[in-house]
Amino acid sequence: xxxxxxxxxxxxxxxxxxxxxxxxxxxxxxxxxxxxxxxxxxxxxxxxxxxxxxxxxxxxxxxxxxxxxxxxxxxxxxxxxxxxxxxxxxxxxxxxxxxxxxxxxxxxxxxxxxxxxxxxxxxxxxxxxxxxxxxxxxxxxxxxxxxxxxxxxxxxxxxxxxxxxxxxxxxxxxxxxxxxxxxxxxxxxxxxxxxxxxxxxxxxxxxxxxxxxxxxxxxxxxxxxxxxxxxxxxxxxxxxxxxxxxxxxxxxxxxxxxxxxxxxxxxxxxxxxxxxxxxxxxxxxxxxxxxxxxxxxxxxxxxxxxxxxxxxxxxxxxxxxxxxxxxxxxxxxxxxxxxxxxxxxxxxxxxxxxxxxxxxxxxxxxxxxxxxxxxxxxxxxxxxxxxxxxxxxxxxxxxxxxxxxxxxxxxxxxxxxxxxxxxxxxxxxxxxxxxxxxxxxxxxxxxxxxxxxxxxxxxxxxxxxxxxxxxxxxxxxxxxxxxxxxxxxxxxxxxxx
Amino acid sequence: xxxxxxxxxxxxxxxxxxxxxxxxxxxxxxxxxxxxxxxxxxxxxxxxxxxxxxxxxxxxxxxxxxxxxxxxxxxxxxxxxxxxxxxxxxxxxxxxxxxxxxxxxxxxxxxxxxxxxxxxxxxxxxxxxxxxxxxxxxxxxxxxxxxxxxxxxxxxxxxxxxxxxxxxxxxxxxxxxxxxxxxxxxxxxxxxxxxxxxxxxxxxxxxxxxxxxxxxxxxxxxxxxxxxxxxxxxxxxxxxxxxxxxxxxxxxxxxxxxxxxxxxxxxxxxxxxxxxxxxxxxxxxxxxxxxxxxxxxxxxxxxxxxxxxxxxxxxxxxxxxxxxxxxxxxxxxxxxxxxxxxxxxxxxxxxxxxxxxxxxxxxxxxxxxxxxxxxxxxxxxxxxxxxxxxxxxxxxxxxxxxxxxxxxxxxxxxxxxxxxxxxxxxxxxxxxxxxxxxxxxxxxxxxxxxxxxxxxxxxxxxxxxxxxxxxxxxxxxxxxxxxxxxxxxxxxxxxxx
Numbered sequence: 001x002x003x004x005x006x007x008x009x010x011x012x013x014x015x016x017x018x019x020x021x022x023x024x025x026x027x028x029x030x031x032x033x034x035x036x037x038x039x040x041x042x043x044x045x046x047x048x049x050x051x052x053x054x055x056x057x058x059x060x061x062x063x064x065x066x067x068x069x070x071x072x073x074x075x076x077x078x079x080x081x082x083x084x085x086x087x088x089x090x091x092x093x094x095x096x097x098x099x100x101x102x103x104x105x106x107x108x109x110x111x112x113x114x115x116x117x118x119x120x121x122x123x124x125x126x127x128x129x130x131x132x133x134x135x136x137x138x139x140x141x142x143x144x145x146x147x148x149x150x151x152x153x154x155x156x157x158x159x160x161x162x163x164x165x166x167x168x169x170x171x172x173x174x175x176x177x178x179x180x181x182x183x184x185x186x187x188x189x190x191x192x193x194x195x196x197x198x199x200x201x202x203x204x205x206x207x208x209x210x211x212x213x214x215x216x217x218x219x220x221x222x223x224x225x226x227x228x229x230x231x232x233x234x235x236x237x238x239x240x241x242x243x244x245x246x247x248x249x250x251x252x253x254x255x256x257x258x259x260x261x262x263x264x265x266x267x268x269x270x271x272x273x274x275x276x277x278x279x280x281x282x283x284x285x286x287x288x289x290x291x292x293x294x295x296x297x298x299x300x301x302x303x304x305x306x307x308x309x310x311x312x313x314x315x316x317x318x319x320x321x322x323x324x325x326x327x328x329x330x331x332x333x334x335x336x337x338x339x340x341x342x343x344x345x346x347x348x349x350x351x352x353x354x355x356x357x358x359x360x361x362x363x364x365x366x367x368x369x370x371x372x373x374x375x376x377x378x379x380x381x382x383x384x385x386x387x388x389x390x391x392x393x394x395x396x397x398x399x400x401x402x403x404x405x406x407x408x409x410x411x412x413x414x415x416x417x418x419x420x421x422x423x424x425x426x427x428x429x430x431x432x433x434x435x436x437x438x439x440x441x442x443x444x445x446x447x448x449x450x451x452x453x454x455x456x457x458x459x460x461x462x463x464x465x466x467x468x469x470x471x472x473x474x475x476x477x478x479x480x481x482x483x484x485x486x487x488x489x490x491x492x493x494x495x496x497x
Numbered sequence: 498x499x500x501x502x503x504x505x506x507x508x509x510x511x512x513x514x515x516x517x518x519x520x521x522x523x524x525x526x527x528x529x530x531x532x533x534x535x536x537x538x539x540x541x542x543x544x545x546x547x548x549x550x551x552x553x554x555x556x557x558x559x560x561x562x563x564x565x566x567x568x569x570x571x572x573x574x575x576x577x578x579x580x581x582x583x584x585x586x587x588x589x590x591x592x593x594x595x596x597x598x599x600x601x602x603x604x605x606x607x608x609x610x611x612x613x614x615x616x617x618x619x620x621x622x623x624x625x626x627x628x629x630x631x632x633x634x635x636x637x638x639x640x641x642x643x644x645x646x647x648x649x650x651x652x653x654x655x656x657x658x659x660x661x662x663x664x665x666x667x668x669x670x671x672x673x674x675x676x677x678x679x680x681x682x683x684x685x686x687x688x689x690x691x692x693x694x695x696x697x698x699x700x701x702x703x704x705x706x707x708x709x710x711x712x713x714x715x716x717x718x719x720x721x722x723x724x725x726x727x728x729x730x731x732x733x734x735x736x737x738x739x740x741x742x743x744x745x746x747x748x749x750x751x752x753x754x755x756x757x758x759x760x761x762x763x764x765x766x767x768x769x770x771x772x773x774x775x776x777x778x779x780x781x782x783x784x785x786x787x788x789x790x791x792x793x794x795x796x797x798x799x800x801x802x803x804x805x806x807x808x809x810x811x812x813x814x815x816x817x818x819x820x821x822x823x824x825x826x827x828x829x830x831x832x833x834x835x836x837x838x839x840x841x842x843x844x845x846x847x848x849x850x851x852x853x854x855x856x857x858x859x860x861x862x863x864x865x866x867x868x869x870x871x872x873x874x875x876x877x878x879x880x881x882x883x884x885x886x887x888x889x890x891x892x893x894x895x896x897x898x899x900x901x902x903x904x905x906x907x908x909x910x911x912x913x914x915x916x917x918x919x920x921x922x923x924x925x926x927x928x929x930x931x932x933x934x935x936x937x938x939x940x941x942x943x944x945x946x947x948x949x950x951x952x953x954x955x956x957x958x959x960x961x962x963x964x965x966x967x968x969x970x971x972x973x974x975x976x977x978x979x980x981x982x983x984x985x986x987x988x989x990x991x992x993x994x
Contacts, residue, residue, distance in 0.1 A: 028930070054825050058821075058822070058825070058826045061821075062821060066832075067833040067835065078575070079575065170793075173796055292667050299670055320563070321559055325559055328551050329558060330551055334563035335563075336562075338564065341840065342838060343838065367563060433522070
């Protein structure tokens with residue numbers, strides 16, 4: 001794609017300048033429509049050093065109202081960033097609905113320059129490419145417009161520009177030995193770029209390769225693309241919002257072979273109990289063992305994610321507390337998930353979870369999770385049918401990405417029956433220090449037990465994978481449930497560590 | 498304070514255990530009151546390695562509902578953190594109103610262990626101590642309860658504990674060579690701790706020194722302090738909210754000698770214009786010069802903060818754009834300040850600004866600023882009279898801290914008269930592509946011109962300092978205003994760089 005590009009293209013200034021003025025006025029007006037229609041826009045720039053990314057970004061952002069965009073320079077990950085999944089820092093920089101994120105370099109670094117310099121295996125490059133492809137598809141499905149520009153210049157042009165920068169006292173510092181090295185090995189990078197462009201041009205996020213020898217020409221091509229892409233994205237968005245999905249059609253996953261067979265809730269007997277006389281000793285033993293494993297996990301830098309879901313009053317809080325009691329507070333965090341706030345609602349539903357991942361060697365205990373999408377959001381109509389139906393696949397992909405990074409993931413559904421819930425609700429209402437735990441909403445949710453049961457069954461069938469299995473924890477007897485959970489965690493960690 | 502502490506204190510387990518149980522139940526219930534009354538609580542732990550900070554924090558957080566607290570382990574700042582003011586990372590970790598931040602080590606590292614190891618000058622330690630004192634006072638004034646625990650053990654006890662940790666295969670890795678070194682030079686650290694405790698025990702944030710040889714005793718003393726402090730803070734908060742301040746009483750600043758004399762708005766003639774034929778050339782020259790200075794600033798790692806305030810329609814946007822056009826987009830950010838969102842309203846008003854500071858070598862252009870506190874918040878009653886009156890001092894302190902860090906700060910008030918504003922409002926209303934810029938709120942604000950003028954005058958008198966001066970920019974002629982602003986920035990940077 002690059003080697004066949006005509007780099008001598010040049011649009012004469014006399015025609016380019018007035019067209020640019022018109023496009024800038026158009027873009028400035030379009031920004032208000034983008035905001036109104038809540039369209040998120042990513043504009044990312046890749047390309048050679050000294051190809052002019054900075055000045056292209058500058059001309060774009062000078063056209064935009066600062067209240068509606070953010071710019072980011074993406075450097076190679078620093079030590080702190082390396083302790084998280086590669087994609088985390090990109091998810092964090094996604095635009096809110098109705099605004100722009102403009103990126104100077106991007107996730108494509110990880111499969112181009114960094115791949116060349118860190119001498120990544122072909123397999124690792126493919127893996128990262130796949131992760132990127134999935135991320136972009138998820139964002140596009142969420143309505144994000146993704147504009148990818150590659151600024152191309154020849155080896156000689158790059159060398160000339162570096163020479164010119166170096167010749168002036170003021171700009172000499174901008175030319176690093178790395179730039180020189182990359183220019184010298186231009187062809188190696190060219191190969192990496194070619195492969196990247198080939199493998200990541202998809203209809204919902206195509207690459208726009210810009211011949212960047214002539215600045216005005218490049219600028220004009222970029223503005224034309226930005227304006228026309230936004231216009232068509234806005235039109236498409238309006239169409240898409242009219243689509244209706246059938247809630248009962250079968251859901252097809254792309255990797256059904258990764259699923260584990262799961263029982264339905266009605267098949268769970270709920271008769272397990274634990275002799276109270278055994279509890280104290282087994283709790284103590286399990287906590288001691290878990291504490292040792294936490295040490296080991298920390299040293300081996302394995303991240304652990306514990307995801308808790310379950311009926312209201314099933315005992316999540318008490319269960320989590322027994323796990324947490326075994327852990328060093330410097331190495332774990334309990335992350336309570338409530339309804340999303342305004343900023344969170346203005347992003348992809350997975351955005352807030354990407355931001356809260358544990359670093360390597362740490363433990364994140366989620367008290368409720370991303371599965372809200374296929375339970376409360378589904379049942380209360382907080383998302384469309386199309387959205388919750390797509391979520392099973394998206395969540396599997398999300399967890400797969402975490403597993404590939406090295407995370408150990410366990411998911412618990414704390415299960416009780418309706419009578420037991422009623423008993424606990426009444427107990428909460430009658431005990432002054434527990435009253436804050438019970439709200440009107442809990443009673444309302446209870447009335448929707450059958451809908452929830454259906455949603456939970458479907459969730460268990462479609463999202464229990466070998467890399468992130470669900471465990472239904474019988475919780476009629478809280479003590480039994482605590483020991484069972486602790487022992488499952490211990491067993492998994494013993495297998496892994 | 499440390500050397501005279503009786504480390505042999507021990508409360509017998511038989512009486513300690515039941516009291517602890519009561520205190521835990523009490524704390525758990527109090528957390529709901531803390532939330533209801535929106536009390537922010539900081540609990541920080543300092544002390545020797547192996548003194549038991551981890552297990553104290555663990556027992557505290559196991560008592561609390563995870564929805565109401567966050568824990569933080571404070572390590573020495575990494576490379577990325579070192580590019581910001583020392584206090585930034587602490588401000589970011591402040592609790593929201595009604596919740597707890599629990600810190601394992603804190604800002605006191607910077608004047609104790611790090612001071613010993615980085616061999617800081619006495620002067621630098623004093624400077625940092627003063628910064629901390631100011632931060633704590635500002636937080637306390639905002640109603641934050643600050644609980645500071647120092648866990649004390651003897652040199653011998655510490656050595657025994659390190660030996661014990663090292664003796665077991667599972668915990669050996671926890672003992673670092675740094676721990677050994679610190680134990681060896683125990684007395685040096687003791688001196689640093691003593692000085693720190695002496696200098697930072699204040700009535701609104703006293704140190705609680707805990708003899709930590711006996712775990713149960715330490716735990717009990719901590720829980721007693723936490724419970725009683727929260728109870729009295731809640732009582733005090735209720736009292737404080739009843740206080741009424743006199744809006745017209747004179748405002749006394751602690752460092753009036755730092756103020757620069759300023760004119761009142763009515764003394765500004767507003768007759769400055771620029772010959773349009775000169776504008777293009779002077780703009781070009783100024784932007785070229787600023788571009789070079791941006792280069793220099795970046796290399797010398799000087800942070801620059803440009804704060805824009807002014808009447809609605811005074812031309813802030815266009816002015817900022819002319820400055821931004823000269824800058825490399827990788828080195829600056831325009832930060833538009835709107836009304837605070839829910840999360841921001843749940844924190845100290847300066848919190849959101851601390852989070853948006855530029856790193857060294859970068860430029861932050863604030864389109865509206867922290868001065869909202871003494872303008873719109875004052876006039877619309879979004880804060881109490883006591884609060885906006887305190888803000889002049891707080892803002893001066895905030896800017897002083899940034900200046901001490903090395904930031905260059907310029908503040909612009911873009912000034913026009915009422916007739917000119919009316920003309921521009923009408924123009925906006927009559928021009929389709931400008932209509933989004935004019936809202937009902939602009940008209941409402943316009944009616945309050947006299948109140949704003951009074952507030953602006955007071956702001957200029959009380960917050961123009963030699964380290965962060967205000968410039969009133971005559972903006973009847975936008976072109977004049979742009980050149981004037983650019984030239985002020987250039988002149989300041991030329992003096993500094």
